[in-house]
Amino acid sequence: MKQIIIFISILLFSCSKSNTKSNDETQNTAIIDTLTFSYDGFNNGLLLNLLSNGNFVNESYLYSCFGGGKRKKVFGKYIMDSINLTLIPERVEFIEYPMEMDQRTKTTKVKYGIDSLKIKTNFQLITWEGNRYLLSDSADFNWSLKKENDYMRFSVYINAGLEPKVSGMYLAHKTEDSITTDFDLKQIPKKWQEYFLKKPISAKIKNIKKVIDPNDPENMHWIIEFNKGKKDGIKNGLTLETKEGDFFIEIDSVLMNKSFGQTYLYDYLPKQSIGIELRTKWE
Structure with a gap:
């Protein structure tokens, strides 16, 4: 009986010591989320x-x-x-x-x-x-x-x-x-x-102008004119894209009834792209 009491006392002391150490470690190594x-x-x-x-x-x-x-x-x-x-x-x-x-x-x-x-x-x-x-x-x-x-x-x-x-x-x-x-x-x-649209905006390409750098003929870009402008909700920074997503352009100049953007890509644009519709978002 005496041996059993001694065993239980040692067990309780060990558990108490272990728990105390665990609590100290938790306090000293608090988790920082x-x-x-x-x-x-x-x-x-x-x-x-x-x-x-x-x-x-x-x-x-x-x-x-x-x-x-x-x-x-x-x-x-x-x-x-x-x-x-x-x-x-x-x-x-x-x-x-x-x-x-x-x-x-x-x-x-x-x-x-x-x-x-x-x-x-x-x-x-x-x-x-x-x-x-x-x-x-x-x-x-x-x-x-x-x-x-x-x-x-x-x-x-x-x-x-x-x-x-x-x-x-x-x-x-x-x-x-x-x-x-x-x-x-x-x-x-x-x-x-005002920069956030309540509904998508649609515009069509009205004209395309090819601009060549006079000092570097290999350096060229295209100015794209759209048939929509400020009165239609077009703003600078607005991005329009084709339905297929193969061409997109950012508006950088806006007038009341028309707007413009420029691109350095797609040298096939000057003829067959007139009249193509672009939107801010296609459903």
Whole structure:
């Protein structure tokens, strides 16, 4: 009987010690959850990790097809509510990868504040069932030669019916759930709502003009004129495509009754394309 009591005492002590250790380990190695928003393009991308401890890591990268590239990491804290996200950057790690393999990678660590290393810090959280998007009205030139912001880019993919399956150059966090409801346009600030079409727009090619560079005859492009303009809802940045999807063009100039775009491709266009219909979205 005495032996049994001693055995039970040892067993209880061992369990108590084991549980105490487990609790200490849990407290010292608390799990930090991460919510990730990203954009992934060809040789370039952006990743924003929001950690549950209030810190963030913003990482962008750009690589060349011929070797070399750069990667920028910005660290700091953030404030987020149900609608808005504010990043408070503190430091930057900038990495430059050489084109030549025998050269060294250069890493620069500095405090946040250098203009060339700044990032967008204010975003609006947009939701679409299980999907979440972070959009900023700050225009940037990092991803495009045009002066445009996330709302304008997002509208292109909404208008074309590509979202929610395919996203553009803006931060998105997507789920595997299928979308069964229409996008709620009321989430978009009023000044940007005009970029989002309530119904698809159709236009036909009215004229095509071939433009040849006088200094380089091999360098040419085509200016495409459409029979629809501002009064029909056409705006700069709107993308039109053929029903087969073999040709698409972005509008870059708009008048009241006509609009224009240009392309450097499809040298078969000048004759047989007059009268062809293009739409922002084909059902």
